Amino acid sequence: MTKAGSTSIEAALAPYCDIIFTQSPTVKHMQLRKFERFIRPYLTSINQTQIETTCLFREPIDWLGSWYRYRRRPALSGHANSTDGISFDQFVASYLSQSPKPFAKVGRQSKFVTQKGGGIGIDHLYKYDHFEDFLTFLSTRFDQPLQVPRLNTSPELPLELSAELHSQLETDLTLDFEIYETYAL
Secondary structure (H helix, E strand, O other), X not given: OOOOOHHHHHHHHHHHOOOOOOOOHHHHOOOHHHHHHHHHHHXXXXXXXXXXXXXXXXXXXXXXXXXXXXXXXXXXXXXXXXXOOXXXXXXXXXXXXXXXXXXXOOOOOHHHHEOOOOOEOOOEEEEHHHHHHHHHHHHHHOOOOOXXXXXXXXXOOOOOOOHXXXXXXXXXXXXXXXXXXXXXX
């Protein structure tokens, strides 16, 4: 999942993996549907059939806040993706619009974890704010304690969101909130 510690997790697991998808965000942050369509068949063809999927899922407003803060970093200053000089309300309003500006085109978490016909398709879905449980799961699967460095973190900024936009997010991201509250551990 984007903005859920993927760079840090990748760094922690890389020494133990035979296959690593890095560099390209499109491959690194692969949606379940693409995994099922392209990667699982390949793994099955080489007799890797005991495959489990896992993902960290962030509280939807916190996830958007991380995108907002990440895109505010100085390296993006002057780029269309930069949120420099834009309030969190403006970011969310654009995100919710029919034609979001480049800085607000971040997708939906629910698209990462749902199957083609709908429904959650991830075997082990964890809340981002329960990272220690996720780390315990990974340590158990890799049969050793794992250390996850803090990499690629977003700058700390206060996030203020109007009640109206908060309500609209809850309506427009109903599935994301449902996944976070109901399905993620």
